[in-house]
Amino acid sequence: MTHFRLPLLAAGALLLGGCASLSADGGMNDVSRLTAERIGQPAALARDGANNDQQVQLLLAQPLTADSAVRIALMNSPALKASFAELGASEADLVQAGRLRNPSLSFGRIRGGGETEIDRGIMFDIAGLLTLPARSRIEAGRFEQAKLQAAAQAVQLAGDTRRAWFTAVAAAQSAAFAEQVQAAAEASSELAAQMAKAGNWSKLDQARERAFHQEAVTQLARARHEALASREQLVRLLGLSSEQQSFTLPDRLPDLPPQPQEMNNAEAQALAQRLDVLAARRDTEATADALGLTRATGFINVFDAGYANKSTSGKPRENGYQVSLELPLFDWGGAKVARAQAQYMQAVHRTADTALRARSDVRVAYSAYRTTYDIARHYRDEVVPLRKQISDEVLLRYNGMLASVFELLTDAREQLASVNTAIDTQRDFWIAETQLQGAINGGGNNDTRNAR
Structure with missing residues (x-):
């Protein structure tokens, strides 16, 4: 038997x-x-x-x-x-x-x-x-x-x-x-x-x-x-x-949040949580296992x-x-092993590049976040109230027959234009906030060069 x-x-x-x-x-x-x-x-x-x-x-x-x-x-x-x-x-x-x-x-x-x-x-x-x-x-x-x-x-x-x-x-x-x-x-x-x-x-x-x-x-x-x-x-x-x-x-x-969030350890958080960084690490590990298998079967497969x-x-x-x-x-089997080694080094360098870009994305995204927040708050707290104050003064002058109706209409147009710009700045902030969250947690496809 x-x-x-x-x-x-x-x-x-x-x-x-x-x-x-x-x-x-x-x-x-x-x-x-x-x-x-x-x-x-x-x-x-x-x-x-x-x-x-x-x-x-x-x-x-x-x-x-x-x-x-x-x-x-x-x-x-x-x-x-x-x-x-x-x-x-x-x-x-x-x-x-x-x-x-x-x-x-x-x-x-x-x-x-x-x-x-x-x-x-x-x-x-x-x-x-x-x-x-x-x-x-x-x-x-x-x-x-x-x-x-x-x-x-x-x-x-x-x-x-x-x-x-x-x-x-x-x-x-x-x-x-x-x-x-x-x-x-x-x-x-x-x-x-x-x-x-x-x-x-x-x-x-x-x-x-x-x-x-x-x-x-x-x-x-x-x-x-x-x-x-x-x-x-x-x-x-x-x-x-x-x-x-x-x-x-x-x-x-x-509405804008009362205070902007601080960066703190956002870069470290991105390296620990970003899905493209984790995927690159997995790819390197799988390539390393494949290299070991190629070496084991390179002589006889x-x-x-x-x-x-x-x-x-x-x-x-x-x-x-x-x-x-x-x-x-x-x-x-020497050529197969050499190819597997090259692929492993490629995966290692790709992972390092992904981590480098992740840290840079977070820095750029946070800069856009803080910049757009400051601009939006400036329009909300300074520019729009100032335009309203000017409009109130023009209206008083018009009521006192010290300003014409065309001055009143022109001022109304300018006030509407400033409000419209304030809407754009508020939109840019919320988009920048989304970009920041994507830079920390996402897959690395976020374009952080612009807020919009």
Whole structure:
């Protein structure tokens, strides 16, 4: 029975290797946890499509907030669902790595000289059996890396959605102010025309009022287009159909926080939490394991063994085993090892570069955050109140017949312009705040060069 031990052991290993199977959640539980730790909301594929649509409709029935917009995007975005599908492919590779190559069967029949000879054999991949733990460990690392990349896509989508929401709200608010500016310019132009007919207004002053009115009309058209384009960008990120686009946005942006947050240990936090940094580290670890496997199989990577059976007419059946071994006569595996070493060093340097960029992203993002906060607060606390004070003084002069109606209209236009600029600065702050959070927790795709 000793000659049966090798094939029996191989067959048992084959059965054990075939036990690997796909998980019930496909890795989404880990992705959801990673996402929730960074943005406070989980990301997961909905099992019940009807329930998912119902939740989206409930959120859209209320005025859309930044948080509810992010929640809808995480549930409904087709782009995110496509990236999650890649996670399933990675898990399939992991399961495949835990299974042995199928055994090969051989059968031969030879007749001649009044005799018939039949050969039978079954071969098992012994090299694959020996390297199965290493291959499974490598693919497990790749699967963990795929989870990090999927979570990074979710965090990136959340950041893009928040930026689009702030931009859309600010654009709608600016369009509303542009309508007020246009109305003031129209009234001023009509009044100028009437006074010109009465001989109380020069042609030069009338032309100036008409020019301002035409500019206000152009600015209003641009503001309305910007509001529409910003809203459409938000619709795309939310993955909404044409029947779901009648949602309501707030009339104004959120107020500034009382105090800006301090940087503290943001750089260290980014190195510990940023998903692209963690993914790069996983890639380096997996590449290191692959290098060890390449070195182990660089000399011999084909080794098959199995059971053999032979029967000849008029003779007793013969049993035994056979071994197939690759002879390293032409390829000693040096090139494969050198390639694996180069790939490992590439992964090491890529990880160092990712960490370097992460620290730089945080510094730039925090600078934009503090700058936009200071500018927005300056407009809120200094510029807008000062414009209001000037308007009050002009109104007093007008009531005392010390200022003309055109001075009053001109001052009203200037006050509206300062308020519109204050809206832009407030929008830039909230976008910069989103960029900062993305630089600390995200996947490294945030553009921190500009606040917007």
